[in-house]
Amino acid sequence: MRKKIVAGNWKMNMTVSETKDLIAKLKDKCSTNDVDVVFVVPSIDVTTAKECLKGTNIKLGTQNFYYEDKGAFTGEISAKMILDAGAEYVIIGHSERRNIFKEDDAMINKKLLKAHSSGLKPILCCGESLELREKGTYKDFIEKQIKSAFENVSESDALNTVIAYEPIWAIGTGKTATSDEAEEVCKFIREIIGKLYNDNVKSNIRIQYGGSVNAGNARELFEKEDIDGGLVGGASLKEEFINIVNYK
Numbered sequence: 407m408r409k410k411i412v413a414g415n416w417k418m419n420m421t422v423s424e425t426k427d428l429i430a431k432l433k434d435k436c437s438t439n440d441v442d443v444v445f446v447v448p449s450i451d452v453t454t455a456k457e458c459l460k461g462t463n464i465k466l467g468t469q470n471f472y473y474e475d476k477g478a479f480t481g482e483i484s485a486k487m488i489l490d491a492g493a494e495y496v497i498i499g500h501s502e503r504r505n506i507f508k509e510d511d512a513m514i515n516k517k518l519l520k521a522h523s524s525g526l527k528p529i530l531c532c533g534e535s536l537e538l539r540e541k542g543t544y545k546d547f548i549e550k551q552i553k554s555a556f557e558n559v560s561e562s563d564a565l566n567t568v569i570a571y572e573p574i575w576a577i578g579t580g581k582t583a584t585s586d587e588a589e590e591v592c593k594f595i596r597e598i599i600g601k602l603y604n605d606n607v608k609s610n611i612r613i614q615y616g617g618s619v620n621a622g623n624a625r626e627l628f629e630k631e632d633i634d635g636g637l638v639g640g641a642s643l644k645e646e647f648i649n650i651v652n653y654k
């Protein structure tokens with residue numbers, strides 16, 4: 407049985423003081439019995455968020471890091487810094503990083519390898535543009551993204567990776583993939599993983615859906631066979647997130 411995982415991707419929202427207010431509103435109402443709950447906050451908010459989440463089972467993550475250990479990489483943070491500040495998850499390969507900050511498949515693979523060798527738990531994003539969806543070639547594209555990301559990743563590290571399928575056309579647009587569309591691709595990703603590794607990894611790796619998840623559609627999405635929870639952007643900044651976590 408795969409435990410569901412619901413992560414809130416706060417993106418570039420929430421100052422330190424806003425972080426305190428939002429966590430105060432959410433922390434006691436998000437049930438962590440059946441679901442792993444992760445707040446993926448801006449790096450600068452991690453220390454404060456850690457303090458605010460004391461006594462809860464809610465986990466913390468950051469949205470980015472660089473794959474080198476230390477040195478002259480102005481503006482970047484390392485895996486060790488994230489772990490030391492108290493976060494354990496990290497998002498890798500979000501479409502906003504790929505598109506706005508020009509991160510390519512090779513860099514994403516390096517980040518995935520580094521996250522695992524450092525002890526960070528990666529949430530690896532993949533997903534196609536509207537153009538590819540309409541052309542019908544989205545599965546080829548996703549297969550390429552997954553194969554490249556997992557190059558040289560060991561079986562045990564693959565098992566500890568969370569994959570988030572996030573069609574770009576559904577992110578922040580209010581246009582969710584239907585639960586059948588989301589299930590089709592999550593199932594397809596599971597099959598690719600099965601071919602790259604084996605049946606154990608295939609049936610145990612967790613695959614989330616992301617893209618305009620809200621309190622109204624979470625249940626239908628998360629009850630699909632191959633969807634193990636969600637990566638939630640906009641709705642993770644509101645009390646609505648409680649109803650997404652407690653979708654049952």
Ligand code: PGA
Pocket residue numbers: 415572576577578579580616617618619637638639640641
């Ligand atoms: P959204 O963002 O829920 O606002 O569509 C999801 C994401 O980008 O992770």
